[in-house]
Amino acid sequence: MKSNQIPTWGYILIFFFGLQIFQNFITPILYPFLTSLAIPFYLQVIMMLGISNIVLLEVVCRFFFLQSLRAPSFSPSQLTDWPKLNSDAFSYYTKELEGLGFKFLGDYSSPTVKGMIRLFIHQEHYCMAEVGQIENHPIQCYLVSWLDDGWSLAVSNSQASFKQSSVAYAFFRLPRNLRIRIKGAEPYHLLELFQEWRGKVLNDLRISYQRELSVETYFSKERENFSKYGQRLLYSSLTWRLIEMYLFRLNPKMIWLGEYSKFRTS
Numbered sequence: 001m002k003s004n005q006i007p008t009w010g011y012i013l014i015f016f017f018g019l020q021i022f023q024n025f026i027t028p029i030l031y032p033f034l035t036s037l038a039i040p041f042y043l044q045v046i047m048m049l050g051i052s053n054i055v056l057l058e059v060v061c062r063f064f065f066l067q068s069l070r071a072p073s074f075s076p077s078q079l080t081d082w083p084k085l086n087s088d089a090f091s092y093y094t095k096e097l098e099g100l101g102f103k104f105l106g107d108y109s110s111p112t113v114k115g116m117i118r119l120f121i122h123q124e125h126y127c128m129a130e131v132g133q134i135e136n137h138p139i140q141c142y143l144v145s146w147l148d149d150g151w152s153l154a155v156s157n158s159q160a161s162f163k164q165s166s167v168a169y170a171f172f173r174l175p176r177n178l179r180i181r182i183k184g185a186e187p188y189h190l191l192e193l194f195q196e197w198r199g200k201v202l203n204d205l206r207i208s209y210q211r212e213l214s215v216e217t218y219f220s221k222e223r224e225n226f227s228k229y230g231q232r233l234l235y236s237s238l239t240w241r242l243i244e245m246y247l248f249r250l251n252p253k254m255i256w257l258g259e260y261s262k263f264r265t266s
Contacts, residue, residue: 074117074219077109082116082135089139090118093131096187097141102129105215119215125195126211128218129187141187143194146221148207151176155194157185166248170241174228175258182254204264 079087094104102120109116115134122129126145133139137160144154158181160168165181173179178201180193202208210217233241 072110072112072222074108074110077107077116079107079116081109084135085116085133086139089133090131093139093141093187094118097129097131100187100191101125108215119218121213125191126209126213127194127198128213130218141190143190145194145198146210146217147202147205148209149176149205151178151201151205151207152221153178153194153198153201155180155182155185155190155197157182157190159183162249162252165252166245169248169253169256170244171233172225172229173256173258174225174232177225177256178258178260179256180254201260201264204260 079085079090097120098104100122101124102122105119105121107116107118113134115132115137117130117132120129120131121127128144130142130144131139132142138158140156140158140160142154142156142158144152146152154177156179158165180197182189182193185193198209
């Protein structure tokens with residue numbers, strides 16, 4: 001275990017410490033205030049329960065989440081180390097991507113994730129591809145390009161469930177990370193969509209794409225994204241994030257354009 005990780009008993013102590021602070025310092029202030037507004041006692045109890053849950057969510061749970069939100073570290077791996085992964089699917093995607101001009105870079109895994117990713121680079125289109133799978137989940141293909149001014153653009157054929165997608169939407173999206181998902185799309189279809197969409201984005205935003213690409217670039221960008229996820233979580237409402245998860249399940253989104261409409265030229 002890393003030295004900066006908090007053990008389980010530490011989380012429990014923090015939770016009860018936060019609960020005691022609320023009961024001993026906040027409750028004595030709120031109850032008289034609610035009484036002065038002539039709010040019935042039973043409504044006061046309901047309101048206090050709601051407020052206490054929101055406070056604990058926003059303070060204590062935020063702290064827990066931030067502690068766990070670290071970019072995974074990756075090291076070279078090989079498919080034979082993962083007998084539960086779909087080796088035939090990895091072979092299929094490798095053949096298809098190499099047929100489209102992608103060059104295989106290597107296989108990588110993380111000690112915190114039960115799965116593996118296979119990275120590729122396209123030296124003419126200046127983009128990278130990831131074929132990845134986590135145990136007991138469908139394999140997916142992901143094409144990505146990094147643009148000027150902190151923008152990035154990616155397309156994928158992820159078949160993640162609505163539950164998994166709602167978590168990603170609520171907690172792992174960024175204003176300048178543009179994303180499109182087409183469930184089950186073939187690699188050639190992803191590349192066609194990627195090229196067409198990137199051309200439009202570059203023209204609309206009057207920017208260009210990054211040409212220096214490597215395995216180090218890929219993981220550096222991943223670490224940068226996780227740092228941004230943490231910063232946004234620190235300054236935004238967890239309660240609202242949970243509401244977004246619920247709304248996503250009612251109306252699933254396959255595209256995320258962030259600040260694109262705000263900055264594109266007319």
